[in-house]
Amino acid sequence: MARRSLFQSGNPVMRESIYRTASQEVLDAGMTSVASERMTVRGAITKSFILAAILLFTAAIGFSMPSPLMVWGGAIGGFVLVMVMSFRPQLSPTLAPVYAALEGLFLGAVSFVYAAQFAGIVFQAFSLTIAALFAMLFIYQSGIIKVTGRFRTMLVMATGAIALVYILSLVLNLFGITMPYLHQGGPIGLGISAVILAIACLNLLLDFDNFKMGEQYGAPAYMEWFSAMGLMVTLVWIYLEILRLLSRLRE
Numbered sequence: 001m002a003r004r005s006l007f008q009s010g011n012p013v014m015r016e017s018i019y020r021t022a023s024q025e026v027l028d029a030g031m032t033s034v035a036s037e038r039m040t041v042r043g044a045i046t047k048s049f050i051l052a053a054i055l056l057f058t059a060a061i062g063f064s065m066p067s068p069l070m071v072w073g074g075a076i077g078g079f080v081l082v083m084v085m086s087f088r089p090q091l092s093p094t095l096a097p098v099y100a101a102l103e104g105l106f107l108g109a110v111s112f113v114y115a116a117q118f119a120g121i122v123f124q125a126f127s128l129t130i131a132a133l134f135a136m137l138f139i140y141q142s143g144i145i146k147v148t149g150r151f152r153t154m155l156v157m158a159t160g161a162i163a164l165v166y167i168l169s170l171v172l173n174l175f176g177i178t179m180p181y182l183h184q185g186g187p188i189g190l191g192i193s194a195v196i197l198a199i200a201c202l203n204l205l206l207d208f209d210n211f212k213m214g215e216q217y218g219a220p221a222y223m224e225w226f227s228a229m230g231l232m233v234t235l236v237w238i239y240l241e242i243l244r245l246l247s248r249l250r251e
Contacts (some may be wrong), residue, residue, distance in 0.1 A: 039219040039227070044211045047096070047228035054097055055104040055232065062108020063115075063122075074106025082233065085226060092225035099229055103236055114243050118250045125242040132238055136204040145202075147209040155206065158199050185248040193248060197241040200234065207231045 062070045081099040085092050111122045139145050169179040182192060210227055 037221050039214045039221055039223045041211045041215050043221065043224040044214065044227045047224045048231050051096060051100040051228050051232050052235075054100040055107070055236075058101045058104030059108035059111070060104075062105040063112050064108075066109040066112040068109075070105040070109040074102045074104070074109070077102040078106060082229070085229060089226040090222055092229060093222050096225040096229040096232075100232060103232065107236065107239065110240070111243070114247060118247055121243065121246050121250065124246055125239055128242050128246075129235060129239045132201050132242075133204065133235065136201055137208060140205050140208045145205060147205050152206060155199065155202055159203060162196055162199060185251050190245070190248055193241065193245040197238065197245060200238045200241050203234045203237075204231075207234055 062074070078099050081095050081102065085095050085099070111125075114125075115122045140147070145151070165179070165182065169182055172179055182189070207227070207230055210230065214223055214227055
């Protein structure tokens with residue numbers, strides 16, 4: 001059951017092969033008895049705070065000195081680093097902080113654009129993101145929503161569907177075609193945004209469960225950085241979705 005819970009994450013960077021291979025490396029090296037070389041929940045939480053601090057610092061820079069380079073460089077650079085870490089999680093202790101820095105520049109520049117149009121929207125989005133984090137943590141700890149295999153499978157499918165829709169929308173935009181409702185206001189557009197935001201928040205439950213199951217499974221210590229990076233990916237997604245939803249409500 002521990003394996004199943006860990007390996008069926010809805011977060012796209014949390015694949016079974018990554019944790020299985022990493023844990024096998026620990027076994028092959030005979031390091032399973034060395035606690036300091038294994039992943040712990042506390043260690044993953046500490047790494048998450050470090051990445052969050054880096055992200056917030058560079059976000060302040062991106063907000064104060066916004067530019068298209070920060071938007072595209074941060075977005076593309078962050079995506080590339082996530083892909084690299086997905087295949088080489090051993091590099092996470094080095095690349096995860098760089099990812100957080102790039103995402104901070106991206107979020108800071110994007111936030112400036114929204115702030116220029118809607119006063120106070122950035123603070124509201126940030127506050128709601130933190131609220132969502134603690135709300136989902138409470139839901140996870142209290143067992144209101146249990147992370148079962150079926151729940152994971154459904155969330156994986158929903159998250160994958162959203163990713164495909166966003167990719168299709170991006171491709172269509174290159175040809176001057178706008179996908180209906182996805183980037184529009186109105187009841188239908190707001191409803192779609194709310195559903196996407198809800199799915200993004202539910203992914204936090206899987207991130208929390210990965211912290212716990214990673215420790216139980218005995219993953220190597222560098223997976224703390226990898227798992228923390230996965231949590232940052234989800235939080236960035238939630239923040240952006242909240243920004244989009246609030247902007248539509250303001251309009």
